[in-house]
Amino acid sequence: MLVIHGVTRSRASRIIWLCHELDLPFRQEPVIQAYRLANADARGAPPNTRSPSFLALSPAGAIPVIEDEGLVLSESLAAVMHLTRKHGGNLAPADAAEDALMLQWALYAATSIEPDALTIQMLNRPAAGAEDRALVTDAIDRLKRPLKVLEDHLAAHGHLVGGRFTAADLMMAEIVRYGWTDNRLRAAWPAVSRWLDACQSRPAFKTMWAAREAEPA
Ligand SMILES: N[C@@H](CCC(=O)N[C@@H](CS)C(=O)NCC(=O)O)C(=O)O
Numbered sequence: 001m002l003v004i005h006g007v008t009r010s011r012a013s014r015i016i017w018l019c020h021e022l023d024l025p026f027r028q029e030p031v032i033q034a035y036r037l038a039n040a041d042a043r044g045a046p047p048n049t050r051s052p053s054f055l056a057l058s059p060a061g062a063i064p065v066i067e068d069e070g071l072v073l074s075e076s077l078a079a080v081m082h083l084t085r086k087h088g089g090n091l092a093p094a095d096a097a098e099d100a101l102m103l104q105w106a107l108y109a110a111t112s113i114e115p116d117a118l119t120i121q122m123l124n125r126p127a128a129g130a131e132d133r134a135l136v137t138d139a140i141d142r143l144k145r146p147l148k149v150l151e152d153h154l155a156a157h158g159h160l161v162g163g164r165f166t167a168a169d170l171m172m173a174e175i176v177r178y179g180w181t182d183n184r185l186r187a188a189w190p191a192v193s194r195w196l197d198a199c200q201s202r203p204a205f206k207t208m209w210a211a212r213e214a215e216p217a
Helices: 012-022 052-057 076-087 096-123 130-142 144-157 167-179 183-188 190-200 203-214
Strands: 002-005 026-029 065-068 071-074
Touching: 002 012, 012 026, 012 076, 012 167, 012 203, 052 065, 065 076, 071 076, 076 096, 076 167, 096 130, 096 144, 096 167, 130 144, 144 190, 167 190, 183 190, 190 203
Parallel strands: 002 026
Antiparallel strands: 002 065, 065 071
8 A cells, every 4th residue: 555654734745635636545654844843863752754764764854755566755746746647537647748747837836936935834924023024025026927927827727737637736736825825925816816726625635634734733
């Protein structure tokens, strides 16, 4: 059976959402981010990204990691593409061109959107000081260019690839979600907001989200 190493409050959420979309059984090993623990190296600490057993599996020391029939794979988007291609169906690329487009959108999300979207999620707190608020505003400004690309594409096509919900939408939605914790983005990009709401109304997303919410913050 597929094993997913990583708590749901991590980028493992992408893979877990996909598994629910595909009705794919999996076992989850709840490895937690070391930085979330007071002492990750203490005897008796829960399995975490600095645990020797986890580092033996994945020297990069980051979750998620999957084990699939002997294949050990890190990088959440690689795992989503691998499982999508392997199990097929409507979320998978129908041909080489769709495969290339899905990869294009995944890489665009990871390189042009994720770093600033994460900054927004991590620093946008009610108690944020002036410095953090300025960093969030800078991140919102930098996102204008890639979000305009996304807005125009979604306004014209409704989805990223093939006129239907695919793994490309799933990967992008999980990255855009980080930024949408700031209402300025929701107000500025209506087509992206409508598309994100539709992605998050899918039963498979809701199943993943319920599991995520059940974990300690
Ligand atoms: N690009 C990687 C990023 C992995 C990553 O940074 N994971 C975070 C959690 S979402 C992590 O494990 N952080 C803990 C650490 O680096 O110790 C992916 O998409 O899988």
